[in-house]
Amino acid sequence: MEAESEDNRAASALFRALGMGRRPPRAEVLRNSRFPGMHRGEWIVLSLWVPVTLVTVARSCLAPWLDGAAAWIVALPLAWILVHALPFVLRARTPGGQWRAWLAAAALWAWFHRDAGGATAVVAWSWLAVLALEIAALLWLAFLRTMAWSGTGGVAWRVFLLTASHLAALALAFRHGAVAGLAAGAGIAVFCCLAVLRPRARWLGPLVTRMESDGVLVTIDDGPDPQDTPRLLDLLDRHGVKAVFFMIGNKVAANPELAREVLRRGHEIGNHTLSHPQASFWCAGPWRTRREILDCQKIIHEATGYTPGWFRAPVGHRNLFTHPLAQAAGLRVMAWNRRGYDAVEKDASQAIRRILTDVGPGDILLLHEATPIAAEVLEGTLVGLRQAGLLRSR
Ligand SMILES: [Zn+2]
Structure with a gap:
């Protein structure tokens, strides 16, 4: 009797966190595509949003010489060339490395163009949002890993987290008023209730909800x-x-x-x-x-x-x-x-x-x-x- 393995093979922390506990995460990982080994969501981000970004980049590069519709029209073939050339620059051995390479490149560009205005700013902020979500997902996955600690160490860590989060809420109340403190306290309570009372939640530790088997x-x-x-x-x-x-x-x-x-x-x-x-x-x-x-x-x-x-x-x-x-x-x-x-x-x-x-x-x-x-x-x-x-x- 083998329990289903907890991991799924999404390349990014973001899609790994989103796919947790969902079935079957492995089936969503693509074999035959431009980005083999990636989750369908990652593929959508990279194969749709990267070209859109490259068109935007090409257009902003052409802006000194061309403007209006002409810049957009010339930007299209330029972006097409970039789409095919960049994978050679951003080459990584694993899907995860590939995802990080693309995200880092896009986020770096986005950081310097966030005040550009218009379409460029929209695309830039969307990449900064993906980066923020990826970082949040990384922290969440790291938190879940600590929830797998067993024995006295695991219990002590939970007592520490509980105490620290309540002290933080108290500090918030002193600094920003009772409403802020109460809101933080309510947030902690809601998190704990959702983690404890939902029978299939995995927030507090590894949980088997399915088996690796043809039967039931x-x-x-x-x-x-x-x-x-x-x-x-x-x-x-x-x-x-x-x-x-x-x-x-x-x-x-x-x-x-x-x-x-x-x-x-x-x-x-x-x-x-x-x-x-x-x-x-x-x-x-x-x-x-x-x-x-x-x-x-x-x-x-x-x-x-x-x-x-x-x-x-x-x-x-x-x-x-x-x-x-x-x-x-x-x-x-x-x-x-x-x-x-x-x-x-x-x-x-x-x-x-x-x-x-x-x-x-x-x-x-x-x-x-x-x-x-x-x-x-x-x-x-x-x-x-x-x-x-x-x-x-x-
Ligand atoms: Zn019972």
């Missing part, structure tokens, strides 16, 4: 359950499907034989915290988060002899400290990309419809047990997957 991965949360687990295991056997059961530590302690049976039938067990504190895990501090993860890990290991390799947060809400602590425990964090809200939905057919809409290879499906419709949802989902030709046991 069925994951079943919130067990083991004396009623549901045996029925679900029979259904999975009948369809020849192996699933990942994300189990709650306390429930494993109460039903260790069910956890062992899940493994005996060839499925995997994931860590779904000790007590599934779904209302408060999102704001839990590092000590409680660590206890929820490690105690669950310990109970599963004691009951089955198996050490889970996957972690999933309750309702997908990973708090600020989840990622470094899960990683330090040898766990990779898994979310999903298809769900039917079967834990709250009463109508199984609605849940199945939501899960199966646009389902495709590599998808991770989220199902639940210990619900009134668990067996019905799993059965309907497996039948639908079989019809779609997506069932393949791992």
Whole structure:
């Protein structure tokens, strides 16, 4: 079972950041073009905007001798020559190097022509905007890299960032008034809420939302359950499907034989915290988060002899400290990309419809047990997957 690699191969930081978590980033990278190995967006910027820029440059060079329409007309063939000559000057071995070479050349030109006025200024400012976005994307990607730091170092870095950003907001309030300080504070709060409460956000650490596979991965949360687990295991056997059961530590302690049976039938067990504190895990501090993860890990290991390799947060809400602590425990964090809200939905057919809409290879499906419709949802989902030709046991 291989998780999809997180990286995509866009040449620029800008398009790498834009393409994150999107599928399939690699398919957007062009093979046969003037700029092989580049993202489609980069290709658009370079193959449309570079010629426009070169026409503008040529026209402004001709301005002392020609003006009006004549300058534009002569500028066209000049730009055409430049388009073909410049790649020899701005030659780079990698698509990333090529992108940086073009961007640096264009931005350098733009800096000296930003006050030119007219069309030249518009083109110049557009390049300065691309440069600013590229720098912002670089900083963002560097921030995300620090979010992959695991263990105590990762936790300490987060505490530092949180403290530093709040102190900065406070300093802003003293310097520019309460409104500015409150706005900065609200900005920090919105960022944290979006990062924590969106189950598929990758802002706080590496997250698996898809698999590198032709089939789909069925994951079943919130067990083991004396009623549901045996029925679900029979259904999975009948369809020849192996699933990942994300189990709650306390429930494993109460039903260790069910956890062992899940493994005996060839499925995997994931860590779904000790007590599934779904209302408060999102704001839990590092000590409680660590206890929820490690105690669950310990109970599963004691009951089955198996050490889970996957972690999933309750309702997908990973708090600020989840990622470094899960990683330090040898766990990779898994979310999903298809769900039917079967834990709250009463109508199984609605849940199945939501899960199966646009389902495709590599998808991770989220199902639940210990619900009134668990067996019905799993059965309907497996039948639908079989019809779609997506069932393949791992
Ligand atoms: Zn759950």
